Structure formats: structure tokens, C-alpha cells
Amino acid sequence: MRAAFLPNVSWAHNVPVRAKLLALFVISTFFLPFSSVVSMGCLAVLAFGLYISVGKQGLVALRTLSPLLYIVAIIIGFHYLNGTLWEGVVAGLRMIGMVLLANFVSITSRMNELMDAVMPLCRPLRLFGLSERRVALAFALMIRFVPVLLAIYSGLQEAYRARSGRRNSWRLIAPFVLRTLKMSESVAEALSARGGADGFR
Numbered sequence: 001m002r003a004a005f006l007p008n009v010s011w012a013h014n015v016p017v018r019a020k021l022l023a024l025f026v027i028s029t030f031f032l033p034f035s036s037v038v039s040m041g042c043l044a045v046l047a048f049g050l051y052i053s054v055g056k057q058g059l060v061a062l063r064t065l066s067p068l069l070y071i072v073a074i075i076i077g078f079h080y081l082n083g084t085l086w087e088g089v090v091a092g093l094r095m096i097g098m099v100l101l102a103n104f105v106s107i108t109s110r111m112n113e114l115m116d117a118v119m120p121l122c123r124p125l126r127l128f129g130l131s132e133r134r135v136a137l138a139f140a141l142m143i144r145f146v147p148v149l150l151a152i153y154s155g156l157q158e159a160y161r162a163r164s165g166r167r168n169s170w171r172l173i174a175p176f177v178l179r180t181l182k183m184s185e186s187v188a189e190a191l192s193a194r195g196g197a198d199g200f201r
Contacts (some may be wrong), residue, residue, distance in 0.1 A: 005107055006061065010054040012108040017117040020105045027101060031094070040090050043097035050104050061107050067153040068099055114140035152179050 006013070012020070031043050051058035072092035079088025106114075115136040122132035122139075156172045156179075 005110060006054065006057045008055070008057055010058075010108065012050070012054055012104070015108075017105075017109045017113045020109065021117055024101055024105055028098060031097070035087075035090055037086060037089055037093065040093035040097065044093050044100070047097045047100035047104065051100070054108070061103070062100075065100065065103065067157060068096060070157075072096060111140055152176065152183070 027043075027046075031039060034040065048062070051062050072095055075095070076085070076088040076092050079085055079091070109117075115133070118136040118139050119132050122130075122135040125132055125135055153172070153176055156175055160166065160169060160172060
């Protein structure tokens with residue numbers, strides 16, 4: 001889980017996590033009504049620009065998101081077959097932009113910082129008998145898992161290409177699911193050993 005965090009300090013690391021989450025919400029809300037290739041292209045360019053701004057490690061982090069392009073290609077291909085190519089392009093660009101932005105917050109924020117930023121918003125859940133720390137942990141894990149899962153799929157792609165000469169195949173789905181379940185079990189065991197959400201610092 002920690003491998004997704006960029007250890008080097010950059011301007012993005014110095015920005016408070018709440019400010020980054022607020023910016024993510026504002027940008028998502030702003031681009032939500034738009035459905036043109038130009039607007040979604042601007043969103044994707046903005047996301048790529050953020051990675052470039054943090055230096056070489058940002059570019060390396062972009063490579064771990066390469067499996068996202070395969071998913072986008074499937075979406076565009078589906079729309080092409082249904083005669084709605086440009087709608088597929090818009091959907092693909094929106095997915096690229098939003099995933100990149102969420103991942104950028106993840107790789108420039110520590111887990112405990114994400115939890116501390118979200119916990120105040122979760123306090124009203126006490127009225128329903130829910131633990132705000134557990135909900136905050138679930139939110140932080142959701143953000144953190146995006147780049148980790150994509151990195152796992154990217155590794156499977158590289159191994160498959162080394163064996164077959166091809167990069168993608170439906171055969172990758174089964175090992176991807178198995179590795180995801182194994183990782184989830186490992187994370188659950190680690191959390192249990194550390195005392196659950198209350199022990200995650």
C-alpha cells in the first residue's frame with residue numbers, strides 16, 4: 001500500500017489534504033455538466049499537467065496507470081460498434097481525467113493524512129452508531145487502491161507480453177481477481193494486527 005505514495009517532497013505534498021480533496025470535488029463538479037471532447041480533453045490535460053509538475057516520479061506514476069488505457073479502449077470500441085464513437089471518446093477522456101486526479105491526491109498524501117482530513121465529515125455518522133474512523137479508513141483505502149490495482153494489472157500485462165508477445169487478453173482477468181483478493185486478505189490481516197481502524201496511524 002505504501003508503494004503508491006511518492007516519497008519525495010513536492011509542492012503537491014505541501015498542500016493540505018483537505019485542500020486537495022476540495023479541489024478534486026470542485027473540479028469534478030465543474031466538469032460534470034460538460035460532455036464535449038474539448039472539455040474532457042482539457043480535463044485530461046490538466047490531470048497530466050499535475051503529474052508533470054512533480055517531476056520524474058510523477059511520470060513514473062503515470063506509467064502505472066497504463067492499464068487504464070486498455071479499459072478506455074474497450075469503452076470507445078463498444079461505442080464505436082453502437083454508432084456513438086464520440087460519446088465513447090468523451091466517456092474515455094472523463095475516466096482518464098478523474099482517475100488521474102484521484103490518483104494524484106493518493107500519491108501525494110499519506111494514509112493517515114487522508115483519514116484525518118475525512119474524519120470530521122464522518123462524525124455525524126455517530127448518530128447512526130457508525131465509527132467515523134472506520135468510514136474514513138474505507139474512504140482512504142478506496143482512493144489508495146486505485147493506483148495499486150492498476151499497478152497489479154500492469155505487472156500481469158508485462159508478464160503476459162513476455163510469454164505471448166501480446167499485451168492484453170481476457171485471460172488476465174482470473175489472475176487479476178485472485179491477486180486482488182489475496183491483497184485484500186493481506187490488508188485485512190494487517191489492519192486486524194494493528195487493531196483495526198483505531199490502530200492505523
